[in-house]
Amino acid sequence: MQTVLIIVSILLIAIVLLQSGKAESASNVISGGNDSLFKNRKERGGELVITRLTIFLGSVFFIICLIIGF
Numbered sequence: 001m002q003t004v005l006i007i008v009s010i011l012l013i014a015i016v017l018l019q020s021g022k023a024e025s026a027s028n029v030i031s032g033g034n035d036s037l038f039k040n041r042k043e044r045g046g047e048l049v050i051t052r053l054t055i056f057l058g059s060v061f062f063i064i065c066l067i068i069g070f
Helices: 001-019 026-031 045-069
Strands: none
Touching: 001 026
């Protein structure tokens, strides 16, 4: 079970690193330029797949951790 947890952890890290940032640049976040930060932006195509895969892998990681804990 620990082997599955390690594989899921590595996949989760890789998928999170592949996600695009929501802010245009870090300076906008720090300086308060939030006009486009919370704009309605729908994810399409690859971004949607990566987001759903991240949610799935995060859930699997959480469930495996609970199983190992008990």
